[in-house]
Amino acid sequence: MPVLNLDLLALGIAVAAISILGFIIYFSNRKSVTNRLFLLFTIVSALWGIANYISYKIFDPVFGALSVRLVMFFAVYQAGLFFLLTYIFPQEKYKFSKLVKFIYVPVLFVVSVITLTPLMYSEVIIKEGVTPQPIPAPGMGLFAIVAVSSVIAGLIILIKRLISSKGNARLQFVFLLLGVLMMFGFILVFNFLFTTVFDNSSFVPLSGIFMLPFVFFTFYAISRHELLNVKIIGTEVVTVLLIILSFAEVVLSSSFGEIFFRSGVFIALLVVGILLIRSVIREVRQREQLQLLNKRLEDLDKQKDEFVSMAAHELRSPLTAIKGYVSMIIEGDTGDIPEKARQFLADAMAVTDRLVRLVNNMLNVSRIEEGRIVYQMEETSLIRAIQETYYSFRVEAERKKLDFKLVVPNGLEDNVKVDPDRIREVISNFVSNAIKFTEKGKVNIVMSNPIPGFVKVEVVDTGPGISKEEQSRLFQKFYRAESTSGKTFGTGLGLYITKLLIEKFGGTQGLNSEPDKGSNFWFELPVVKKV
Amino acid sequence: MADDIQAASETNPLVSEPGKKVILLIEDDPFLVGIYREKLEIEGYNVLIAEDGLQGLNYAVSQKVDLILLDILIPKLSGIDLLVRLRQDEKGKDVPVIALTNLSGSDDEEKIRSYGVKDYLVKSNYTPGQVVEVIKKYLP
Known part of the structure; x- marks a missing residue:
């Protein structure tokens, strides 16, 4: 009893x-x-x-x-x-x-x-x-x-x-x-x-x-x-049940010795139970807080994207105007101009184009990463896309007195399925890098079919070259290579975007380089049979 | 909309030179208006300018227009809305349109292309000369 x-x-x-x-x-x-x-x-x-x-x-x-x-x-x-x-x-x-x-x-x-x-x-x-x-x-x-x-x-x-x-x-x-x-x-x-x-x-x-x-x-x-969280409630229910059971044992004790011993167990269970519940609550709270923070980060990221998008758009308008005026003077729409002035304007044009690329990269990177970009895939001649890019860089290369050539073998298979605007961005990123880092010597764009069914584009320069250590990090986001003069250039987005785009188009890209000898940036795309 | 069109017809802005193709330039940035107008006129086109979407739509459906250069972010009526209404109009539905804008890569681009624009050019990627080359593809 x-x-x-x-x-x-x-x-x-x-x-x-x-x-x-x-x-x-x-x-x-x-x-x-x-x-x-x-x-x-x-x-x-x-x-x-x-x-x-x-x-x-x-x-x-x-x-x-x-x-x-x-x-x-x-x-x-x-x-x-x-x-x-x-x-x-x-x-x-x-x-x-x-x-x-x-x-x-x-x-x-x-x-x-x-x-x-x-x-x-x-x-x-x-x-x-x-x-x-x-x-x-x-x-x-x-x-x-x-x-x-x-x-x-x-x-x-x-x-x-x-x-x-x-x-x-x-x-x-x-x-x-x-x-x-x-x-x-x-x-x-x-x-x-x-x-x-x-x-x-x-x-x-x-x-x-x-x-x-x-x-x-x-x-x-x-x-x-x-x-009101299942995990917390579950823990609490189990703990409370255990405590109630233990308490019932105390109550049903038939001797004071038993009461003493069972009370000890009961108190121990009580303490452990409370600690357990508290730790579960803390864990759940932390997780909820993390979710909240994560949501806030996502919102911030979205705001950042909207800001970049807006800012880039606003930057493009004046750039368009500058490009427009300069190109029209160069093209002779305002009458003859002295040769020296033409050269200066050509430089101004090259610099403006660099800025345009920068803005494009800024706009593109997050969109490509998130798959929000719209690609206009079409079958196109890679030679033509590269020729256009080649011409747009000629002035800049001539200014540095570089041997700037485009090498296309006869009978090259070059029909690819890509977004032509994006593929021009890829080539532009390679070529602009090569010209930027090469002080003397050559920058050559070499096209080939290394194996049937694939077309390869190499941009070969005699720049400072890139160490093995740097090569592995070059295609990472925001990584900027150091030039020999210790200066860094750009936003560190160009090659990263290039990589994302080439992968999107089903190709591969890479780099062979030795310090002091120059670099060879290349990409390869599958050839599509002409319909 | 009928009233808008009426008003536009009364103030015909174009002193048309016969035999020249007419390009309607819908663009609100005064600098760009100046540049494109200059270049297009040098290339031998008649240029009709509209500085907002509503005016642009009025000209497009009330004037003889051979091609439209359309900016997207414009006042009063956005380029997208303009396209929607243009394509519903008997006279405007077949006019070739080239989107000439600094918007790119967004969902809007896809939408605009779906309204049958001939080309979608990002302004800052093209010089006026290059824009004319594209126009020539569609206006021989």
């Missing part, structure tokens, strides 16, 4: 737990109407539990009658507060309507007063060895109407809200409903089924405990609405 008075202990724990949860919620946000109502509900529930216990344990006609009346008195408010709580949950601010203020609450009050009179229970019959037997009076009907309709209305509201809500809010209502169902389930089984079918009312004094599920789940829904 257990050495403790189980009835009283269970009730004490239930009442203490209910009140503590009520006050925790209240103090966590004193201004919230939901939290205030919850506190009221827990207080009334605790008092109801106590009155209920007493009513079954007192064998005195006067106090017996008083205690059963008190049970009903608190029950009225319990039902009323349950309705109001479901009505406003989980709002913090709420103004009750006139209907509630001037009709519902007064009705509750009147009925509650009636419950204290003999109109509810006329008397309590007390016999030796049998639980006290209260005799209901007509007032009971009034109580039943008010209490039952309040509870049913509350339940309907709860189910409606549950259906119409989503996500976390929905989980909150699920918790509330779960609590309500468990509460009613217990009451139905122990207060009704057991007393009527099995004629066993030994559980009725423990009714206070049956309030626990609802109080607990509502507490959870209010306090943890940001933490």
Whole structure:
């Protein structure tokens, strides 16, 4: 036999737990109407539990009658507060309507007063060895109407809200409903089924405990609405179950030695359990924070893209105008100009084109990476695309007195399926790099069919060359090679974009280079049979 | 839209030289208007200028136009909307259009191409001379 008075202990724990949860919620946000109502509900529930216990344990006609009346008195408010709580949950601010203020609450009050009179229970019959037997009076009907309709209305509201809500809010209502169902389930089984079918009312004094599920789940829904996470809830449920089991063992101990030992286990489990839950909460919180940060980063990235896109577009307009004026003067649209001026303008044109390429690269890089770029794939002659690029760089190469040649063997197969504009960008990036880094000697564009079915373009220069170490990093984003003079050029995007584009067109690209001897940048594309 | 067209017909801006092809340039940047007009006239075209989309559409459906050079980011009516309405018009639906814009690579480009433009040129990649070469492909 257990050495403790189980009835009283269970009730004490239930009442203490209910009140503590009520006050925790209240103090966590004193201004919230939901939290205030919850506190009221827990207080009334605790008092109801106590009155209920007493009513079954007192064998005195006067106090017996008083205690059963008190049970009903608190029950009225319990039902009323349950309705109001479901009505406003989980709002913090709420103004009750006139209907509630001037009709519902007064009705509750009147009925509650009636419950204290003999109109509810006329008397309590007390016999030796049998639980006290209260005799209901007509007032009971009034109580039943008010209490039952309040509870049913509350339940309907709860189910409606549950259906119409989503996500976390929905989980909150699920918790509330779960609590309500468990509460009613217990009451139905122990207060009704057991007393009527099995004629066993030994559980009725423990009714206070049956309030626990609802109080607990509502507490959870209010306090943890940001933490309604399966992982956390799972951990908490398992931990609480273990703790309850361990506590039951303490309670069911048959000797003080056992109580001592099992209490030790219980406390250890309690501590470990709390630590475990906390660590899980921390982990989940961190993950949520990471997701939030990630979202913010994505937004920022999008903003950056939009900014780059806008800025590049704005840069292009003046560049177009400069190119337009200069090209027209060079082409003689404004009449003859001195040779020296023509050379200068040709230089200006080359420099402007460099700027245009820079803007193009800036615009392209993120779009290519994200696959947002639109390619205009068509079958085209690679020779023609390269010729155009070759001509556009001639001035720049001549200025540096470089041997700048395009070598195309007879009968070259050059039909490829690419986006012609993009393939010109690829060649431009190779050639502009070669010219930029080569101070004297040659820059040659050499085309060939290394094996049938493939066309290769090599840009061979006699520049400073690139060390093996640098070669491996050259096609990376933002990597900028150092020239012999220690200067770096450009944005570090050109070769990276080249690589992305060539891969997109089903080709390969690469680099052969030796320091002090020069470099050979190349790419290879599959040849398409002409239709 | 009928009213717009009416208004445009009343103020015919073009002193047309017979025998020359007419190019409608829809462009809002005054510098670029100056450059392209100059180059096109040197090349022997009649040039009709519209500085916003609405005006451009009016000219396109009310004047004899052989080819349209169309900027996309323009006031009042965007180049895309202009294309949509132009293609619905009996007179405007067959006029060749070359998009001449600094927008590129975006979804807009795909959309614009889907309205049957002859070519899509990124302005900063082309000199006026090169633009004329492209025009000549479609206006022999």
